[in-house]
Structures are given as C-alpha cells and as structure tokens.
Amino acid sequence: MAMERQQAEGRLLDLLKDAAQEGLINTSQITKGFNRIIDAVDDLSLDIPDARGILQSLISKAASEGWLSASSLKSLSLAPVKQPLEDNATKIFKTKAQFIIQEYFLSGDISEVSSCLESENGNGVAELNAVFVKRLITLAMDRKNREKEMASVLLSSLCFPADDVLNGFVMLIESADDTALDNPVVVEDLAMFLARAVVDEVLAPQHLEEIESQFLGLESIGSKVLRMANSLLKARLSGERILRCWGGAGSSRPGWAVEDVKDKIGKLLEEYDSGGDIREASRCIKELSMPFFHHEVVKKALVTIIEKKNERLWRLLNESFCSGLITSYQMMKGFGRVAETLDDLALDVPDAKKQFVHYVEKAKVAGWLDSSFCFDKSGHDIENGTRP
Known part of the structure; x- marks a missing residue:
C-alpha cells in the first residue's frame, strides 16, 4: 500500500515501526513480509513502474x-535481470490467458485453446x-479434480x-506462499x-533436479514440493496412480487420449x-x-527422416x-520439439544436427517455417551441426 500511495508512506512505515517495537510483529515476520514483496516486485512493476526503486527506498528507511x-532480505536489484517482454504485453497476455483457460x-x-x-x-x-x-495450474488449483485433470491434459497436449x-x-513455487493463504494444500497440489508432468513426459526427471537447485533449504516450500513429487514418482505403480490422481480411469479418459x-x-x-x-x-x-x-x-x-536418411x-x-492440413505454427512447434531432442538423437545419428540444419533451411525455402526461426536453446542458429 505504501508503494501504491506514496503520500501515505510515512504513516504506514510508522505503523510498522510501532508494531515492531511493541512486539506485535516479530523480526521474522517483518523479514518474510518484505521478502514476499521482493518476490512479487516484477508483477508490481506492471502497475507501479518504479516499484523496485520505491521498495529499495522503503527498505533503506526501515x-x-x-x-x-536489510542483510537478511533477498537480493533486490534496481533493474530486472532480464526484461525480454514489454510489461504491457505481459499484462495483456495474462488477462487473455485467464479468459482462455476459464473457457477451456x-x-x-483443446483445439480452441491451441488456436487462441x-x-x-x-x-x-x-x-x-x-x-x-503458471496461470493454468493456479486456476486449476482453485477448482475441483475435474479441472485439475483437464489442466494436466491440456499441458500434455500443448x-x-x-x-x-x-x-x-x-x-x-515462488508464489506458493501467497497461494497458500487461499489454498492450504498448495504443496500437495503442486507436487502432484x-x-x-513427469509421467506425461511434459518434463523429464532431471528437470525436477533443476527446480530443486533453485529452492535450497529443507523448510522452503520448493524443497517440500520437490520431496513430495519425488516420493510420488518413486512409489509402487506410481505411473498408473498419478495418471488417475484426479479421476482419470483408463483409455476412455482424456488423460490417456494423447x-x-x-x-x-x-x-x-x-x-x-x-x-x-x-492420400490415405x-x-x-x-x-x-x-x-x-x-x-x-x-x-x-x-x-x-533423420534416422533413416530417407525423405519419403x-x-x-x-x-x-x-x-x-498442417499449419505453419504446427510446423514450427514440431521442428522446435525435434531441436530439443537433438543431443539425444545425435547419440544414435552422429550427423543429426547437420541434417537438422539442412531440413530447417529446406523448410524455410518451402515456406513451412518463418525465416526468423531459430532452434538453439540460446536463441542462435546452429550451422553445420555446431554453434557459432
């Protein structure tokens, strides 16, 4: 509130100071509150352009x-580490995404979601x-098992x-503390x-390790979510149980359709x-x-085609x-998915990357792919199977 109404900043800080001195709010809670604002500063910046600067000023005064x-707080840089998108574009997309998901x-x-x-x-x-x-799973967690199942099916299909x-x-996971205020079982939901996502092959098991590395500390929500997810995956008949976790019941269910x-x-x-x-x-x-x-x-x-070196x-x-029948967008997604597996594909087909470069260029000439299409994770084209 002090960030939104700067004219009230002094009174609000005095209120917090008095509460701290009277012992109504302890040091741990004050630190946690400021850390939550630091976590949310990018979202706040959509409505308060100078949110980082204002927050830094509040921290300094306090x-x-x-x-x-201040030394116990998370790091807060005056500029975002990366701002690849216009803030307004992100804000507009969030609103549209919510509408798309609610309609779904x-x-x-699913076809309508993909089209949108x-x-x-x-x-x-x-x-x-x-x-x-994030928005899909957040909205699903506020609903019943039917919507949770639908969210997982959609995630797998897209x-x-x-x-x-x-x-x-x-x-x-970063916003789980806030989510927990409305959803006490957020850890269980996120873990499931x-x-x-792992069972549906949307993520690989090693991706869980990547997530875990970002949330150190046994008592952090991230660690709790990861421990529970790993426990679910290691259980006997885990794949079958997880597929049915929200009521999926065999091949007649949407979870198996994909x-x-x-x-x-x-x-x-x-x-x-x-x-x-x-034609057939x-x-x-x-x-x-x-x-x-x-x-x-x-x-x-x-x-x-790459494995058999046969262009039929x-x-x-x-x-x-x-x-x-197949749109340019679907072509782009298909080529992009192959790009993600090139390292594994190259284990069996040593020149897989070189072949892929050739077919990307061929697809661009044919008009299947936009000339700007690139496929290296770093965003750079791969030439002759190697990065420049």
Whole structure:
C-alpha cells in the first residue's frame, strides 16, 4: 500500500515501526513480509513502474530506523535481470490467458485453446508460455479434480518446450506462499502437478533436479514440493496412480487420449513410409481430429527422416502443409520439439544436427517455417551441426 500511495508512506512505515517495537510483529515476520514483496516486485512493476526503486527506498528507511535487517532480505536489484517482454504485453497476455483457460474449463476444447494461443503468442515466446503454465495450474488449483485433470491434459497436449514448463513451475513455487493463504494444500497440489508432468513426459526427471537447485533449504516450500513429487514418482505403480490422481480411469479418459493419438500417428507414418498411399495417410491425419497436435506428426516424421536418411515422409509433410492440413505454427512447434531432442538423437545419428540444419533451411525455402526461426536453446542458429 505504501508503494501504491506514496503520500501515505510515512504513516504506514510508522505503523510498522510501532508494531515492531511493541512486539506485535516479530523480526521474522517483518523479514518474510518484505521478502514476499521482493518476490512479487516484477508483477508490481506492471502497475507501479518504479516499484523496485520505491521498495529499495522503503527498505533503506526501515533499516535506518532499526526495525528491519536489510542483510537478511533477498537480493533486490534496481533493474530486472532480464526484461525480454514489454510489461504491457505481459499484462495483456495474462488477462487473455485467464479468459482462455476459464473457457477451456467450461468447454474442454483443446483445439480452441491451441488456436487462441497461436493467435496471442504465435511466435511461441518462452516467457509467455511460462506465464500460461503458471496461470493454468493456479486456476486449476482453485477448482475441483475435474479441472485439475483437464489442466494436466491440456499441458500434455500443448507440448510447450520443457524449459518453458519448468519456468512456469518455478514461478508457481515462488508464489506458493501467497497461494497458500487461499489454498492450504498448495504443496500437495503442486507436487502432484509436477509428478503428473513427469509421467506425461511434459518434463523429464532431471528437470525436477533443476527446480530443486533453485529452492535450497529443507523448510522452503520448493524443497517440500520437490520431496513430495519425488516420493510420488518413486512409489509402487506410481505411473498408473498419478495418471488417475484426479479421476482419470483408463483409455476412455482424456488423460490417456494423447498417448493413444501418439500411437496412431506412429503407425500411420510407419505405414506410409513402408509404401503407403499419401492420400490415405493424409486422411488418417485429418481423422485424428486433433489439429492442435499435428506438431507430433511433424516431430515423428522428421526424426524418422533423420534416422533413416530417407525423405519419403518429407513428401507427406509437404502435401500436408500445401493442403492446409498442417499449419505453419504446427510446423514450427514440431521442428522446435525435434531441436530439443537433438543431443539425444545425435547419440544414435552422429550427423543429426547437420541434417537438422539442412531440413530447417529446406523448410524455410518451402515456406513451412518463418525465416526468423531459430532452434538453439540460446536463441542462435546452429550451422553445420555446431554453434557459432
């Protein structure tokens, strides 16, 4: 409030000072309160442009009056470490994401969500993907098991880059203290969402280690979430139990639909690659009725092309693109997903990266990919299989 109404700053600081001196608020609670504001300063900056500077000033005043130990606070830089997006763009996207998710919980239409995201974040900006993941799970945690299951199914279906999903979970854990005020079981919920993401192969087990490294301390919420998630994953028959955690009940449930579709895609590509008819293969892709998941067709086809050094499946991709069956957005997602697996693919196909560079350029020439498409995690193109 002191940051929003600076004319009241003096009175509010005096109130906190008096409360501290009277013992109504202890040092630990004061420190925790300021740390929570530090954690939320990026969000506050959307409404208060100079939030960092104002907060730094408040900390300095409180420390000079002796009722706050600045050395016990988290680090606060006067400028954000990175600001890849315009604040206003992020704020607008958050509002739209909330509407998209609320509509999805009512309709269950994954295709519509994918279409909306393609419209609002067509370039797949990593920060916006992470924002969407955070908002999706936050809204689901406030609802019943039906919506939690729907959120996990959607997360699996959208196939965001794993790093974006990971960053979304990091943001969720960072804000867990605030979430706990309304949701006392936030640790259990986040642990289950994390475990489910691993079972659904949205995240890999090593991603949990990356998250854990950012939340040290046995009593931190991050550590508690990670311990519980790992415990869930190590339990007997964990995969089956986690898939059913919110009421999923076998292949008739949406949680299993994605795996079924992956199998069907693998079989139709295998059949076409073995000499099948291109029109029949196209018909099978169309009959999947999951246009938001066509990036899986692109990914599997491209991996097969690289592994077998056989371009027969390239003709199917070209036909699918030219007919409008597979959109440029789905092509981009498919190529992006292959880029994420290049290191593993190179273990079996030593020239996988070199081949991938070739096919990316070929796809750009064909108009499948935008000329700005890049695929190295650092954002730089890879040339001839190596980074510049």
